[in-house]
Amino acid sequence: MGKPEPDDRGQRLLAEENLLRARAEAESAKRELEETNRQLELAIAHANQMTARAEMASAAKSEFLAKMSHEIRTPMNAIVGMTELTLDTALNGEQREYLEIVRSSANALLLLINDILDFSKIEAGKLRLTPVDFALRQTLHQAISPLAVQAHAKGLELAGLVRSDVPDALVGDCSRLNQILINLVGNAIKFTQAGEVIVLVEMQKRCGSEVQLHFSVRDTGCGIAPDKQEVIFDAFAQADGYITRKHGGTGLGLAICRELVDMMGGQLWVESKLGQGSTFHFAVNLQAVENAPVETPPKELSRLAGIRVLLVDDNATTRQILEEMLTGWNMRPTCADCGPAALEAIWRSNETHDTFDLAILDAGMPDMDGFALAKAIRRKDERAGMKIIMLTSAKEAPTAQRRKELGISSHLIKPISRSGLLKAIVTAVCPAETDGKADEPAGMTSTTGPRALQILVAEDNPVNQTLARCLLEKWGHKVTVVGDGLEALTALKDGHFDVILMDVQMPGMDGLETTVRIRRQEALGGGHMPIIALTAHATQQDRALCLETGMDAYVPKPIRREELLKALGDIIPATPAPASPAAPAAAAPDPQEPPGEEPFNKAELMAMMGDDMDLLREAGALFIETCPAMLAEIQDALKAGDGQALIRAAHSLKGCVGNFAATKALEAAFRLESAARGGNLKEAQESWPEVKMETTRLKEALTRLIGGEVSCDC
């Protein structure tokens, strides 16, 4: 083999050179790549660090918000609480108005803070569901009943139905479920001007004890534009600035609801058409309680099978819901959408001799309302045996007098619960089977059965307390006496009463405020407690105020037995008639007549006491005992120039002396009270000597009459 040619060598050298260059380039590219990689890793690490920081900042922000909201709630609760307490004291109209504004603004702020608290808790991942056993139908009823007041104020129909295949005993976070329902139903009422809001609960899926329920809240309101139907679920988002500004709100409600539904394993969405209304749907997973005790139907249910029921309501959905309930109990409902159609159905039923056993009437129908229809039925119906149940809003609830006049067996406050309706039907149709009032459902009052009454007397003055108690006990009633409105509310919680005799002016919570509270509670929970005002405010205006506030009747003080008896008889039919006045336990003493005119009219006094000398002794002794304190109270108020205290004290004395037919003492106390009410302290001061003198004369004369000791301190 020969040496390589110079050309070959040159090429080889060239190739080696290229190789070296390529290697160098590869090395450089590799280094560059490594550098880029390093930069990238640095960038990723930086980004991770930033994300972590952002997450921490967001969590810290949410936690901060949650803490802040919580901290703000504590003083807010104090503001609301103290405002409520101040509202329970004697205030003039202007002060009351200002405080009412403080209360409603504080409540609005509290709602907002609650929303922020919930929202920030969700954001911070701190919100946990608390599953408990609950009864679905009751939960739904409790959630929507309080909203009925707002709905009825706008003339909206509000109804809820849980389909019969949905189990009642469930496990889940019922307070959060409540929150979702309240939010959706509250919105539906807010954004609906006419028509109805209907809540429906249906079974979607069942797998063993796991159930998936579908809730829908349908309204006939303003609807939501298509491009806003998703946005509204974002926090602080609202569909229509103008409408929402009009109604207020934060735009947080739906965002919270969506998160809550999400936590319950479901979804929340809306279907809506502008101008036609919206339906908010959500499905949630819950657990059915295995082997839950089945609610035993009332024993009368079998007797109710086949009864003919006339159902009259102008709202088609409510008719459908009630019809479904009645059919489920094997009754035979016939529906009518107005009064004339109902009367025609009755006429036809008479023709065919298949008459109605029961009519369920909606009170709030246009043209001919439920009460007018009841009147027409009673006029036409030869079978006075047809029972009537009236469905009303809390405001339309009939007085006992009206129920009696129209022969209404019971009335239910809308929205109607299934259990409430069934109990009302049982009570109306099978009254013999029900055990008096104890079985009556919440939201229902009936007019069955004569009986001695359980009476709550709310009255601060001991003399009046004794008089009312003795009179009522003499008539066979059971009496509980309390000294002010708060005590009355507590007594109502603890005991069962048929009627309240309510003094209007009491220290602390007065009779008007107490009545408002009772009626407010009834608006939520149903029922109607008859309240008779017992007051020394005797003008027509005072009377109107008592009735406007929600009292059913009015008995002026001093209490006269005939007036009280009549009021009781009007309110509670078949109140036992009083035994004819008992012979005086002891013959009235024949006191030595003092020289000069007696401070009381003896004949009238004895009539007021029902010719009961024992009662006169008891009431008189109490007056003698308490009158020094009453006079001292007036004197103190005059000294301090305290107009409000003076009004209270003079009013109290006036109510008290009025019980003893003591005209002069009564007139003097009246003048003093009027002067105090008019802010004329000088005139009040001037009438004081006469008040003191006449009251002392009365006290001394009573002492002589009943044979007691005269104390010398007044």
Ligand code: ADP
């Ligand atoms: P808020 O009601 O406090 O504004 P929400 O989150 O509950 O907050 O509702 C957000 C918005 O969604 C409302 O402001 C309103 O514009 C719209 N919206 C909610 N419910 C309805 C409804 N039933 N009909 C019409 N618009 C509704």
